[in-house]
Amino acid sequence: MTIAVDKLKSLMDSHSLSPSLKEYFERCIAFHTYPAPGLLIGVFMVDYAVSLLGATPGEKLYAVSETYKCAPDPLQVILNCTVGNHRLRVIPIGKFAISVNRASTEQFSDGIRVFIDPCKIERYPVIMAWFTNNPSFSQKSDGLALIDEIFRAGRDILSAERILVKVTPKQKWKSGKCPVCGELVPQDMLEQGVCRGCGPLAYYERAGAID
């Protein structure tokens, strides 16, 4: 997606987006490095979820993204629910949906789930074609129309529901050493005595030590 910054700003202006939404878009695009359609929709989703929860972005919230595609990034940038601080879980369900909940000392926490509504999306033909990966959609010729339709639609393609999310307490752990690579891992991540990096999750081949 190559779209000039000026063009993007003028599209935002033409749809009378609020200053806070504009600021979210700018920060999310800088983080993600380009204005991916899913990222833009994700910004509307996070903004909607937070407002339904009656929360403010400065509050300590927890989030789930049901897809790896784009949606994790607005949760990270706007809410500081990051992968590394454990306030974001990405669950590989494959749905373009997110949920947001508050911290809780109870077993369950009240949350809001926001998703792309397959009925509502039908009113927006370019979004529909892109979202369903229809061969009729061409990034090159329809990319700008898609962004325009996303800004025009805003929350209008989204639905939301109240949910209860199970609170997962922090687990205790002891350090262990993998006998193959010699590196340290939590003991409960050793499988048959060997770390997953030397076992089922190996993802690289060694090509030389560095002094």
Place this chain on the structure above:
Amino acid sequence: MTIAVDKLKSLMDSHSLSPSLKEYFERCIAFHTYPAPGLLIGVFMVDYAVSLLGATPGEKLYAVSETYKCAPDPLQVILNCTVGNHRLRVIPIGKFAISVNRASTEQFSDGIRVFIDPCKIERYPVIMAWFTNNPSFSQKSDGLALIDEIFRAGRDILSAERILVKVTPKQKWKSGKCPVCGELVPQDMLEQGVCRGCGPLAYYERAGAID
């Protein structure tokens, strides 16, 4: 971890960190919301990996974090390898290690892996106690000494190796509808005809629709 911003800055100054490292620390702490020890080590790891790769942070790189703890965030903030733009993979191995590689049209891409070296860490008793989750470590009384030792150690607790990372091409997909929830997902994420959110990856209970 509650440490005053002033105190943190004076610790950085006392260890003569470079201006670019200081900037990384500030941006990563803001994103992560607090100066977690693993986050600070992660900043040194990313900086080291990128310099060994001979890359610049503005370059389009790909990254792996071998843990969900802290390390994904410096990769996201410094390199813009984010979960949502698919340039970061978090592989749940449980090791405090990262790798960085360039894009490639070949089957494998040259990369650099940086990890906490269990031999080198022995020279830093506070880091050692914290990293191995030793009961002798107390966040309250040792937290500041830990951060001081992390800044003092810098790359001195890290080792690196050259690796080859398999390049995974983008997969083609078709849209499908889950017959239970009615939402859209890629067809290959339906399991026995049902989406994972209505199946094995269910993570919430419904508590009411929102108009």
